[in-house]
Amino acid sequence: MKILFFDEKKSRMKIKVESLDDLWTLYNIISKDDVVYSKTFRRVKQSEEAIRADKGERIPVYLGIKVEETSFQGFTDRLRIKGRIISGPEDLVSLGSFHTFNVEPDSQIEIVKDKWSRIDIKRIEDALKSTSAPIIILCAVDSNEATIALMSNFQTKIITRITENIPGKRLSDRENAEACQRFYASILNVFETLMSANKVDYVIIAGPGFVKDYLRDYILHRKPELKNMIITDTVSSGDVTGINEIIRRGAAISVLSKLRVIEHSNIIEDVLRRLAKNTGDVAYGFKDVKEAAERGAVQTLIVIDELVRSWDETERNNVHNLIETVENTGGVIKIFSVQTPPGEQLKGLGGVAALLRFNPFKDNRT
Numbered sequence: 001m002k003i004l005f006f007d008e009k010k011s012r013m014k015i016k017v018e019s020l021d022d023l024w025t026l027y028n029i030i031s032k033d034d035v036v037y038s039k040t041f042r043r044v045k046q047s048e049e050a051i052r053a054d055k056g057e058r059i060p061v062y063l064g065i066k067v068e069e070t071s072f073q074g075f076t077d078r079l080r081i082k083g084r085i086i087s088g089p090e091d092l093v094s095l096g097s098f099h100t101f102n103v104e105p106d107s108q109i110e111i112v113k114d115k116w117s118r119i120d121i122k123r124i125e126d127a128l129k130s131t132s133a134p135i136i137i138l139c140a141v142d143s144n145e146a147t148i149a150l151m152s153n154f155q156t157k158i159i160t161r162i163t164e165n166i167p168g169k170r171l172s173d174r175e176n177a178e179a180c181q182r183f184y185a186s187i188l189n190v191f192e193t194l195m196s197a198n199k200v201d202y203v204i205i206a207g208p209g210f211v212k213d214y215l216r217d218y219i220l221h222r223k224p225e226l227k228n229m230i231i232t233d234t235v236s237s238g239d240v241t242g243i244n245e246i247i248r249r250g251a252a253i254s255v256l257s258k259l260r261v262i263e264h265s266n267i268i269e270d271v272l273r274r275l276a277k278n279t280g281d282v283a284y285g286f287k288d289v290k291e292a293a294e295r296g297a298v299q300t301l302i303v304i305d306e307l308v309r310s311w312d313e314t315e316r317n318n319v320h321n322l323i324e325t326v327e328n329t330g331g332v333i334k335i336f337s338v339q340t341p342p343g344e345q346l347k348g349l350g351g352v353a354a355l356l357r358f359n360p361f362k363d364n365r366t
């Protein structure tokens with residue numbers, strides 16, 4: 001991401017989008033009633049008699065829209081921003097009509113807010129710091145099943161599950177070998193598709209026994225240029241559980257340490273561990289966390305992004321006020337993407353939790 005200019009007094013920021021992570025950051029920053037400007041295309045009819053929209057000519061225009069909704073299509077290079085047109089050439093567009101921007105890497109957009117919050121600014125700063133974060137293919141594989149996911153700084157997305165009926169027990173058996181070849185070829189085909197659509201930095205192949213090694217050898221025999229990209233590890237299965245194990249495994253940390261999801265996995269595990277031990281130095285749910293924050297007890301506040309960017313103004317303001325309270329008492333804020341395993345776990349706890357410096361409820365709770 002590049003900041004082309006920022007006028008804090010006028011609350012205007014122009015941004016050049018450079019990566020998928022930038023799209024995710026913008027998705028969390030752009031709120032209802034913000035105004036977004038961008039170059040786009042509109043279909044214009046050549047004459048009043050041209051009734052069908054597809055008879056018109058698509059021409060470039062520069063529009064401003066007042067945002068009504070956004071949608072992020074992870075790993076398809078696109079953020080959709082829908083709203084009513086408030087600015088544009090009046091001879092070509094109807095003010096007040098709807099338009100949708102399709103924002104992609106290499107796009108430029110200008111965002112105007114009533115006021116840029118400290119949370120929004122921090123998200124921008126974090127995006128500027130993490131422009132080199134890797135994109136990684138994760139593959140959990142066992143003897144007849146593989147689950148493949150794509151992981152970036154803010155998302156872990158399950159791409160596909162592949163199964164193959166592999167007969168016999170010995171790899172040297174002809175039918176067994178042919179089935180294994182089909183199985184591995186299907187996996188490699190998915191890898192190639194992902195690599196053609198994304199700038200993949202690493203591939204982590206993990207599974208029980210030797211199956212991960214067989215798959216790696218198959219791939220390197222056909223794609224030797226991937227040698228320095230492939231890392232193998234051990235997990236218990238080839239399903240989604242195996243993907244989650246890859247994220248937690250120590251052997252993969254050297255590759256994934258740049259990704260927030262690893263840090264967030266460690267934090268949520270600490271929350272669950274403290275809850276299981278009933279140590280009194282953890283809180284979850286908005287009410288309890290807010291009470292702990294008001295008493296200065298919150299050391300680390302964790303919140304899912306859905307609440308931070310909630311379209312409900314009251315809910316969003318309550319969360320922003322909570323974050324400000326924690327910041328003012330020296331606490332650390334961590335915002336979890338709900339599209340990652342730790343984010344899903346946090347959502348199950350109500351979307352808000354906190355690691356505490358001390359037990360603020362000891363004197364008034366039994």
